[in-house]
Amino acid sequence: MENRKLLEVKDLVVHFDTFQGAVQAVRGVSWYLKEKETVAIVGESGCGKTVSIQTVIGLNPRKNGSVRGGEVLFEGKDLLALTQKEMREYQGNQLSIIFQDPFTFLNPTMTVGEQIMEPYLLHSRASRQEARARALEILRLISLPNPEETMKRYPHQLSGGMRQRVMVAMALICDPKILFADEPTTALDVTIQAQIMELMNGLKEKLNTSIVLITHDMGVVANMAERIYVMYAGKIVEHGDAETVFHHPKHPYTWGLLGSVPRLDERIQSELYSIPGTPPDLIAPPKGCAFAARCRYAKQICRKCEPPRIGFEEPEHYAYCWLNHPECIRRNGVTVREEE
Amino acid sequence: MVRYIGQKVLIALATVFVLATATFFLMKLIPGDPFANDKVSVAVQEKQREYYGLDRPVAVQYVTYMKNLLHGDLGYSMKKTGRTVVDIIREAFPVSAKLGLFSLLISEAVGILFGILCAQFRGKWPDYLLMVVAILGIALPSMVLGPIVRYLLGVKLQILPVSGWGSFKQMLMPAFVLGLGTIAGNTRSMRASMLATTTQDYVKTAQAKGLPPVKVVLRHQLRNSLVPIIPNLGGQIAGVLMGSFVVESMFLIGGLGRYFVDSITNLDYPLIMGLTIFYGAFLVTMNLLVDILYGLIDPRIRMK
Numbered sequence: 001m002e003n004r005k006l007l008e009v010k011d012l013v014v015h016f017d018t019f020q021g022a023v024q025a026v027r028g029v030s031w032y033l034k035e036k037e038t039v040a041i042v043g044e045s046g047c048g049k050t051v052s053i054q055t056v057i058g059l060n061p062r063k064n065g066s067v068r069g070g071e072v073l074f075e076g077k078d079l080l081a082l083t084q085k086e087m088r089e090y091q092g093n094q095l096s097i098i099f100q101d102p103f104t105f106l107n108p109t110m111t112v113g114e115q116i117m118e119p120y121l122l123h124s125r126a127s128r129q130e131a132r133a134r135a136l137e138i139l140r141l142i143s144l145p146n147p148e149e150t151m152k153r154y155p156h157q158l159s160g161g162m163r164q165r166v167m168v169a170m171a172l173i174c175d176p177k178i179l180f181a182d183e184p185t186t187a188l189d190v191t192i193q194a195q196i197m198e199l200m201n202g203l204k205e206k207l208n209t210s211i212v213l214i215t216h217d218m219g220v221v222a223n224m225a226e227r228i229y230v231m232y233a234g235k236i237v238e239h240g241d242a243e244t245v246f247h248h249p250k251h252p253y254t255w256g257l258l259g260s261v262p263r264l265d266e267r268i269q270s271e272l273y274s275i276p277g278t279p280p281d282l283i284a285p286p287k288g289c290a291f292a293a294r295c296r297y298a299k300q301i302c303r304k305c306e307p308p309r310i311g312f313e314e315p316e317h318y319a320y321c322w323l324n325h326p327e328c329i330r331r332n333g334v335t336v337r338e339e340e
Numbered sequence: 341m342v343r344y345i346g347q348k349v350l351i352a353l354a355t356v357f358v359l360a361t362a363t364f365f366l367m368k369l370i371p372g373d374p375f376a377n378d379k380v381s382v383a384v385q386e387k388q389r390e391y392y393g394l395d396r397p398v399a400v401q402y403v404t405y406m407k408n409l410l411h412g413d414l415g416y417s418m419k420k421t422g423r424t425v426v427d428i429i430r431e432a433f434p435v436s437a438k439l440g441l442f443s444l445l446i447s448e449a450v451g452i453l454f455g456i457l458c459a460q461f462r463g464k465w466p467d468y469l470l471m472v473v474a475i476l477g478i479a480l481p482s483m484v485l486g487p488i489v490r491y492l493l494g495v496k497l498q499i500l501p502v503s504g505w506g507s508f509k510q511m512l513m514p515a516f517v518l519g520l521g522t523i524a525g526n527t528r529s530m531r532a533s534m535l536a537t538t539t540q541d542y543v544k545t546a547q548a549k550g551l552p553p554v555k556v557v558l559r560h561q562l563r564n565s566l567v568p569i570i571p572n573l574g575g576q577i578a579g580v581l582m583g584s585f586v587v588e589s590m591f592l593i594g595g596l597g598r599y600f601v602d603s604i605t606n607l608d609y610p611l612i613m614g615l616t617i618f619y620g621a622f623l624v625t626m627n628l629l630v631d632i633l634y635g636l637i638d639p640r641i642r643m644k
Contacts, residue, residue: 118549154640
């Protein structure tokens with residue numbers, strides 16, 4: 001059954017003006033999210049993941065970070081056409097976000113309860129008592145131990161996992177349609193990571209919220225996402241449902257990301273794979289494929305022309321890589337990776 | 341919190357004790373004699389010294405003084421005959437305190453407000469304008485600023501009285517002259533502090549909740565920005581107190597400042613001691629209040 005698209009980002013371009021020139025953080029990105037779906041945007045630091053979702057929810061500083069093109073359609077309405085004031089109606093209400101670091105994203109001088117209640121008081125015109133009741137309800141839902149006590153605490157009195165739960169509660173209190181999670185587990189211990197992921201998965205079922213997950217951790221993706229967008233240097237390089245991207249990845253960058261996940265069945269001595277090099281300078285992005293400089297399969301054409309979008313058997317599975325071009329496959333017989 | 345306050349109170353008491361001791365002995369080192377006078381016979385001078393206990397060894401005098409101090413007895417002035425030191429403080433301090441507090445209140449409020457405005461309009465004309473005011477305020481000492489303001493407002497425009505004390509109108513000019521430095525300092529540090537919190541992650545969280553900018557500033561930034569400003573308060577209170585010596589004499593206000601200067605030139609031992617201890621204790625108390633206030637504003641400090 002095909003759900004309708006709840007959020008659709010079309011050809012989003014975001015540049016940041018700096019003294020050195022415009023940093024082309026997001027260079028024409030398109031993706032969508034269906035109702036009750038979890039989509040992951042995957043890529044390493046600095047590839048434009050965070051910038052693109054902060055643009056979607058209207059959090060980019062307007063002064064030197066500017067949207068140069070594209071549309072963000074939420075329930076058919078272009079969010080980029082709204083004024084800041086109109087956008088605030090959506091922020092924290094229908095579109096909410098969980099940030100990466102629960103240590104710095106909570107206000108140290110305000111009780112946790114106050115911070116959780118804040119968006120509800122703002123968006124629902126509820127009384128303080130109602131907001132308190134609602135906050136307690138949410139805290140129970142995310143099974144935080146003795147919520148009444150916790151509401152009175154300050155962030156520094158809570159553990160990392162507790163704080164991230166508080167962030168989750170804060171994001172969910174207004175029953176958002178979309179929950180953006182920007183590396184929600186990166187700052188946490190591995191065991192706590194698992195708890196938070198489990199929590200988010202469970203809440204999605206209970207609350208009918210769609211989730212956009214941003215991460216560089218393929219392990220996290222495997223646990224949560226239904227579809228995956230792989231992003232590199234401000235562009236989507238591969239997309240497909242989670243199963244397909246994990247088992248039949250078509251872009252060398254995706255191979256690299258998957259190769260960097262430690263495996264339990266590997267020999268102990270084997271070194272953990274990491275993608276060599278660093279992402280390109282986005283003030284002057286390279287001609288051709290942005291990944292070519294770090295790609296061991298790069299050919300001449302990769303450095304000269306941008307790869308086209310090439311689709312595969314599974315619906316909506318596509319990648320931007322010359323290796324998948326019919327001409328390349330004809331010459332090599334098969335795609336490179338399957339050869340190995 | 342109770343332990344935190346307890347510790348601070350103990351430190352404060354120790355500070356006052358050290359201050360009293362040091363002042364007592366330093367004061368005795370000042371050359372001269374309070375009763376040296378050509379027109380009075382040596383026998384009478386001896387009598388006076390004996391009467392005030394100055395003929396006894398310094399150590400004995402010290403112990404006697406400290407004992408009396410514990411009972412809140414600061415002794416009699418040697419020069420303002422018949423008046424106790426406590427009496428003099430009781431009469432003159434309210435004037436100084438009123439001037440100081442009024443000035444402090446204005447300058448804290450105005451300085452913090454200016455700082456917020458500067459940060460909000462960073463790089464635009466309100467920012468530049470207020471920073472010019474702030475730099476002037478730091479650069480101009482009150483003995484320069486005072487006459488200028490008195491000439492402009494008092495003589496030329498004649499909207500405020502040139503000197504005197506009592507009415508609200510008379511309070512405005514001295515309070516402004518006394519407080520401009522504090523306004524300037526607060527504007528600058530509040531501006532820096534606000535700018536520092538603007539890029540904090542929790543401000544982004546507040547924005548993501550859909551809070552309008554005014555609420556983001558007032559609810560999330562202000563309190564966090566005040567934390568680094570609070571410690572300045574102690575020094576500012578000191579500044580207002582000490583500054584009032586000059587301003588009080590300039591505007592002919594009968595506050596404590598005048599007595600303090602006189603007591604030293606006259607070698608009026610009990611008055612020097614009394615006023616020093618009083619000023620010292622006052623400052624220490626203010627710093628103590630600041631420490632407690634600090635704990636109230638930032639819960640993380642309270643817990644340590």
